Amino acid sequence: MADHSQRPPADLLSGLRVLDLTNILSGPYATYQMGLLGAEVIKVENPKDGDLARKLGASPALNAQLMGTSFLAQNAGKLSVTVDLKHPEGKALFRDLVASADVLVENFRPGVMDRLGFGHEALRAANPALIYCAISGFGQNGPLAGNPAYDQIVQGMSGVMSITGDADTAPLRVGYPLCDTLGGMAAAFAVVSALVKRERTGEGAFIDLSMLDATLSAMGWAVSNYLIAGVEAQPIGNQNATAAPSGAFRCADGPINIAANKQEQFETLCGLIGRPDLATDPRFAERETRKANRAAINAELEQALAAKSAQEWESLFNAHGIPAGRILSVPEILAHPQIAARDLLQDIAMPEADFGGVRVVRAGFDLADSQPAARCPPPWLGEHNARIYGELGRDQAALDRLRAGGAV
DSSP states (O other): OOOGGGSOBOOTTTTOEEEEEOOTTHHHHHHHHHHHTTOEEEEEEOTTTOSGGGGOSSOHHHHHTTOOHHHHHHOTTOEEEEOOTTSHHHHHHHHHHHHTOSEEEEOSOTTHHHHHTOSHHHHHHHOTTOEEEEEESSOSSSTTTTSOOOHHHHHHHHTTGGGSSOTTTOSOOOSSOHHHHHHHHHHHHHHHHHHHHHHHHOOOEEEEEEHHHHHHHTOTHHHHHHHHHOOOOOOOTTBOTTOSSEEEEEOSSSEEEEEOOSHHHHHHHHHHTTOGGGGTSTTTSSHHHHHHTHHHHHHHHHHHHTTSOHHHHHHHHHHTTOOEEEOOOHHHHHTSHHHHHHTOEEEEEOTTSTTOEEEEEOOSSOOSSOBOOOSSOOOOTTTTHHHHHHHTTOOHHHHHHHHHTTOO
């Protein structure tokens, strides 16, 4: 096995400067992905308390230090400067910073940046090559454009909650901020795509990223079955609407997911559980009859699965080409040998912090010759003011004056 730890950090986006004016998750997740690939990401934060995520997370002690776990998870590898975008001298400082940047990402409500004097048109005049990405709940136009939005609002309005859970529990929220994450992923993809065009043309771009749009575009069959076939998706819990037996099933010691979606997989499954007769039962002989008799085939299957543990069945089924996997908790999957083999987690020392360091998740892909990685710890609020603003010609005396005046 290759020693992943010996590979250098990925440099696909090295040399690019990204200004991150975002809060909480969708924007920070997008710029975190860019930073893992070598971009210099500068968080531009308000001087008082910065990104709201600094106060969010499971540890009240970290929240009090403006280093909440929600912030630590998405901001490793970034630099932090503070600036008051309403302060006259803060505005001048920010304009200089924009002139040095390749990308700007913000997730204010539509119109906020325009009112501050930093909308796309104003910044394009100062930096025609700038890639400007505006992330919002519903986009820059339409009847919902001005509405505030968090992940749960978009989950509900997108239809995601209506098809999550079963007939008794739906509508149900997905257990993590799905729409924020999809919005951030789409934003990162859009920014990189715009950078490719800029390489050819030298032109900047404006990206209008709607979390609602990004979610709907990722909903697959739930949307396409209705648009094309007129069939509305229904909440069916842990079952797969397109096949049976395909879903979650009880074993001797806990649940397992099984996806015997192909005919040959179903027939093999029947043999492995000691019930070859099920494959020839008229109720279960083909895909559509199995779907019509889902409750019956599931009951037969669970009766047989009670003979072994979920781990035993997982090993047996996978060895014979049947997709199967235990249902694990977050701690269980993070401790799994597969995660270690992929080197997905990165430990980052923070010797100056009383918590010593953080463990974060890298990008969801790998590279042969390098590794997506954060180059530095999550930043303290305004930690890099002297470094970044020094590059823009502000010496320490100037910074002290700006700080005293409330500009930074």
